[in-house]
Amino acid sequence: MPAYQLASREYQQEDTVIELKTCRIGSGQVVIIAGPCAVESEEQMLGLASTLKEMGVHILRGGAFKPRTSPYSFRGLGEEGLRILARARELTGLPVVTEITDVRNLDMVLKYADILQIGSRNMQNFDLLREVGRVHRPVLLKRGLAATIEEWLLAAEYILAEGNRNVILCERGIRTYETYTRNTLDISAIPAIKELSHLPVIADPSHGTGRRSLVAPVARAAVAAGADGLMLEVHPCPEEALSDGPQSLLPAQLEHLLAELRPMAESLGRRLSGSI
Amino acid sequence: MPAYQLASREYQQEDTVIELKTCRIGSGQVVIIAGPCAVESEEQMLGLASTLKEMGVHILRGGAFKPRTSPYSFRGLGEEGLRILARARELTGLPVVTEITDVRNLDMVLKYADILQIGSRNMQNFDLLREVGRVHRPVLLKRGLAATIEEWLLAAEYILAEGNRNVILCERGIRTYETYTRNTLDISAIPAIKELSHLPVIADPSHGTGRRSLVAPVARAAVAAGADGLMLEVHPCPEEALSDGPQSLLPAQLEHLLAELRPMAESLGRRLSGSI
Amino acid sequence: MPAYQLASREYQQEDTVIELKTCRIGSGQVVIIAGPCAVESEEQMLGLASTLKEMGVHILRGGAFKPRTSPYSFRGLGEEGLRILARARELTGLPVVTEITDVRNLDMVLKYADILQIGSRNMQNFDLLREVGRVHRPVLLKRGLAATIEEWLLAAEYILAEGNRNVILCERGIRTYETYTRNTLDISAIPAIKELSHLPVIADPSHGTGRRSLVAPVARAAVAAGADGLMLEVHPCPEEALSDGPQSLLPAQLEHLLAELRPMAESLGRRLSGSI
């Protein structure tokens, strides 16, 4: 038994499947999570949400509390952002995922979010991990910027050990010496997680590359490597985005990517949509 | 003006000096912070504190809330650990530094600690940075495991921007591919901080190397590179330590190191003790 | 124009295609290069070569001069290994690729090899690059262990600048802090090369992962990301291999992988076999 026990394949052989209204993460389905880096306004979010719904996206993403490297950057709309997300959910029927950074906001975020995201920078914020472990809402746990696969699974273990078994792992790139990309997406981590753990694992090629032109090929690669889904930043007007513009796809680019993914997924015995 | 403004040399030319009862961090003095990784018992802590005081150590360290990679490891004694630290301070007159990991514990930790430590894993826990920025207690901010020097200074900026100007930076090694050492202490970060910022910077060769045999040479190196002080793990019986035993010095080894450092510091126009 | 000129898309818009008897590298075809890490005996090589030929492999690989970390490890059979490779070519009609490490062996290796491989450790052995630039044999240039994409393209530029325009790049994983895998295959480097350069780029998931169980998913990922081909280590009896056993596929595992790749490639508008 490895140091992560509850998260290990030894402890549980069958894959954990997270059931949501629009998809089943970990079931073999290729689940698409998409939306802007940050919720910027109601108009933007609702318009984009409708577009994404029509394309077949399963889950909406959008940040209300943004951890930013500089204290002088836009930090998100806070609870107002959460309210907008909730309206987007009402409008589209799509579940929403949003980041939580502060234990003191847990009750507030629980009022609005279907999935709680723990960002890279908080992967070892153990107090936060324990708190989200005490509720039963699914948690999307991003890999830390310089976390080993073992440390990542031990971070998941913090959540599982408190009782919450609904953890989704998300590979989002690690820090290396290469500067052409924002991070280096560790593609081998996807099958590695699949052999070490029963938890679902998705990929975030937007943060993983930091460059719009690389998002689609790396998204295809992640699915081919066995990822249970993709988390993609989409913005109607990336050059005006308040954060992460250079890595955001245009809606039409996402549509094109989904059209590429559907036959590829089928060739691998998987599907984006429908009951699996 | 760089992205970190208040932390920059451009903003403030003269060195920031943090005044404590036993030392002045940033004044040119070589300040020694020592103690166990974690407070394990009153007996251990008080005995060790007296020994360290006699050796000329300026500040006691000891963790009460330990961030641990695995949820199944010893996490510290919590408030009882803080009380023991406070008794060690009463006994010796030495100020104490201890780590805070959870914003909800701030009032509690403020009752006991002279310096608040923000650990590597929380260097970008921005909510915590803002909270410690709102009090006036000195903050020792460790560099994140994979943080650039710029990100580290921006983390300091979060604290400074809230009004707390008493920030001490601590280089504790970064993650690289080398496995012989636990981390790779970035020695050049010390003079780099000195040219970019007015804030004091110390080094932690215990975490920086993870090996007892390398602590003394790397400690000497840090002082030679211009560090304002050293943070050293010391344990009376390292093989029984509940955490970080392999990198803890024995008290006699610390005494030997201090004896080496005194003439070396003087040769560089600096001193360990006395008013500077 | 970037620092690498002849290698850049700006200099040449259309893709470079390397024509071989059995395949066209860079044409859109998914080219499969397979064989043992090192040529170990004639019997092993010829048997394996026939098997690989039947599976539809396009090019045989096998090392005769092996750069090994320790001077006490098996270094390959030298010219005898090259002769065995040549016999495998005669038997199967498949072109062969083999590594050259020493400029003094160039004439010898040219007698036997259809493609000259420059390994990771020699990516910046500039004297060797210049020499292989002076002949017209295709060169497979592996990315250095810690080379940036720009440095890799500049290494290619050394070869191109001497007159040899037949360069194939090979992503084989970079060194990071992660220890679960031998290297971290940088999947985004594949589309990055495609946008920066006209040269073909293949992937080596055997060295990229170092673990047999991860080779197939990472191979699929590389093709999905746009790689022009794959280089795969195969051994009839990996536990007895003189080098790289843990990352070598069994022949049956390669056959299974190729069966997965064919429909996937087609779903992406590409093919493994036939004229493209």
Added chain:
Amino acid sequence: MPAYQLASREYQQEDTVIELKTCRIGSGQVVIIAGPCAVESEEQMLGLASTLKEMGVHILRGGAFKPRTSPYSFRGLGEEGLRILARARELTGLPVVTEITDVRNLDMVLKYADILQIGSRNMQNFDLLREVGRVHRPVLLKRGLAATIEEWLLAAEYILAEGNRNVILCERGIRTYETYTRNTLDISAIPAIKELSHLPVIADPSHGTGRRSLVAPVARAAVAAGADGLMLEVHPCPEEALSDGPQSLLPAQLEHLLAELRPMAESLGRRLSGSI
């Protein structure tokens, strides 16, 4: 016995000392190697050599064959550079160290150089290591850009195993994610080598930092950590240097550094000059 046998402390307890006319590397003396990155002209080299001799420098450095990332950069003067170096030696009596990159140049370089330098990029050019192992000239072996300490010692083992026991190791910084410095000098590698091996180890703070302002503090640190010497780039007019200008000290800066090092070395029981 570790994988590197002849290089290990287990094999040889007493320190290897390399005897040169002006110094004894590995004896406890702090040996200073200085000179320009590349030999650019006779006038420059002879003038600088005299200056360095007067300052107490022990060994002259200067590159005649420069491995450059781009094929379009200045690659050194070749044999003419070696001849100039030899004239500088005649003029000053100082031994010279210069890099060899191509096995075919060994006889030529042996005519001129007192110490053969193997650069970072060639640390695993095993054919070159074997050739310099077959002569008895001292070899200065730089650590590879991303080499572990074990791989570095195994590279030394290649030389030792061929019979040449005169190997000097040189820590010159490793590649990390930090971009403020050109490389990250791994200060802990110095005492690590001292415990693992009997070979002398020096530091190169010029390449280790890539910034003139950081060279002196990191040089002091290396000596404090136990380095047997320093290799420093010095140029009379760095802004006109054909390579590595930004990391080259002015002669006056080297003089100032040496004045700092002398009392510091003495405080540690060591000396720069005289018989030790």
